[in-house]
Amino acid sequence: MLKVQEIRELIKLVDQSSIDEFVYENEGSKIKMKKYGAQLVTAVQPAMQTAVEAIPAIHEAPVVQAQPVAPSVAVETTQPVVNNQTETDLHKITSPMVGTFYASPTPDTDAYVKAGSKVSKDSIVCIVEAMKLFNEIEAEVNGEIVEVLVKNGQLVEYGQPLFLVKPE
Incomplete structure (x- = not known):
């Protein structure tokens, strides 16, 4: 418990x-x-x-007192078409948890990535903080960051797209 x-x-x-x-x-x-x-x-x-x-x-x-209910949380997001590329051409890096998005490891350092940055599968792209735990999020794919979809310090949901990546 x-x-x-x-x-x-x-x-x-x-x-x-x-x-x-x-x-x-x-x-x-x-x-x-x-x-x-x-x-x-x-x-x-x-x-x-x-x-x-x-x-x-x-x-x-x-x-x-709660009644037995199957858990279901749906998060709907709409993403714009970026640089004349359809959404299906781009890989979405999503948040694996509910928490606070941080673009850099500390407030006084540069962001891990920005639009135009090259990433590999194991590149750290951001941190999502949940319950005082700082979780490093990896790119999951080799490519180039096309767009950062959230702002530093913003609350993010489970499954919410954080970045759009053009795979190589």
Whole structure:
């Protein structure tokens, strides 16, 4: 089971993101968070169907008993056509998690890559920070960065395109 502080961090990340629903299951415990307008509702469901005490959250969200629901989060994004190339010609480097996008390793250094940069499969292109962990994201393909789709410090969703790469 997650610690109270970890749950609070998850609530904060979901609240600051544009996703409406988040589900986390681990070792028979389930945490489900849904946003309704400006209100954030969290639900915790242990495997034994016991009631859970209210956890003080950032927005003092009520705790409710969750019903079994298949987790599904869909993130729709639209990408412009870049330099007369169709979207299918370009490789998308996507975020493997919900977190904060950082273009450089520290605030006072240059970005890992920018439009026009050459990358190889194992080149680090950015960092996505989630729950105080800094995860280096690799290019996954040899090619040239055509466009950076997010800004430094921006919250990103799971599966959200971060870069468009013209493969070699």
